[in-house]
């Protein structure tokens with residue numbers, strides 16, 4: 001399935017990856033690859049970007065990233081210079097050599113502060129009201145040279161060809177990631193949302209890996225954490241769709257580093273809604289924030305020591321027909337010169353432990369660490 005129907009010519013996925021430049025926007029999804037050579041990123045809100053798209057030519061595409069904080073400035077652009085390709089598929093992207101030989105040192109990683117924040121959140125939960133809150137942390141790495149962003153993007157693409165692999169220019173730094181989570185997509189009148197929540201690490205040993213997966217599928221804690229997200233997503237989408245199908249049971253989904261509980265919700269959106277409208281209505285879901293949303297956001301503001309910025313926001317595109325894809329901007333890093341900041345969060349529910357959620361964030365860092373060659 002292609003990203004859009006108007007494309008006059010298709011490039012190869014590997015060509016688009018090779019043509020990525022620091023000023024570009026790149027997104028590879030299971031449905032196709034998109035490269036906007038230089039989208040400008042001058043539009044700071046979804047409304048401004050949708051207004052610009054409405055008066056642009058038929059081939060224009062709105063691309064970019066929106067931050068976790070809905071009131072913060074976005075990095076969006078509308079561009080007609082967008083190239084697309086079929087998904088790289090099972091053949092995948094070739095593993096680049098660009099990161100070979102780099103030596104990394106790990107700096108501040110907020111581990112103690114993170115444990116303390118989870119413990120405080122658990123006390124708040126015991127007092128009632130708060131069902132779930134996603135708490136995030138960051139970890140800093142320094143390379144012995146300027147980090148080749150295109151090489152990192154290529155390594156992420158080679159590691160997880162079915163993920164949402166993205167790179168966006170944030171001005172003084174670049175955001176790069178491999179997200180497993182589709183917030184929402186719309187194509188030819190069909191909407192798909194694929195909330196994830198509930199996680200276990202992958203294990204290089206096949207027996208242990210299988211056990212991690214089965215235990216996750218059976219875990220009452222993870223199923224509850226997952227259901228909070230599915231219910232919230234279905235509540236938002238219900239009034240926006242003419243029909244909505246919400247499977248009763250979650251499935252397993254895997255990335256190179258993690259197992260997740262996954263529910264694929266499909267529907268027919270009401271007329272006139274763009275993919276970005278749907279994404280805006282959903283954001284922030286309890287996969288990155290919590291439940292109840294307003295309380296969870298306040299607890300995040302109070303307890304988190306990390307400035308989320310664009311981490312746990314959304315990344316994607318929307319075209320002039322309203323079709324598009326928006327993924328959660330997770331499993332990512334911000335890169336500036338020789339410095340790289342990793343971000344990861346984990347859903348805290350009453351059954352959580354501080355050590356357990358810390359370990360989960362560490363496992364989630366694994367997506368980037370594996371691409372960098374720092375972890376298996």
Ligand SMILES: C=C(O[C@H]1C=CC=C(C(=O)O)[C@@H]1O)C(=O)O
Pocket residue numbers: 134181196197198199260286287288312330331343344345346347364
């Ligand atoms: C917030 C993140 O993951 C979310 C997506 C999948 C599973 C999650 C979890 O089990 O906590 C999180 O909700 C992250 O990777 O930083």
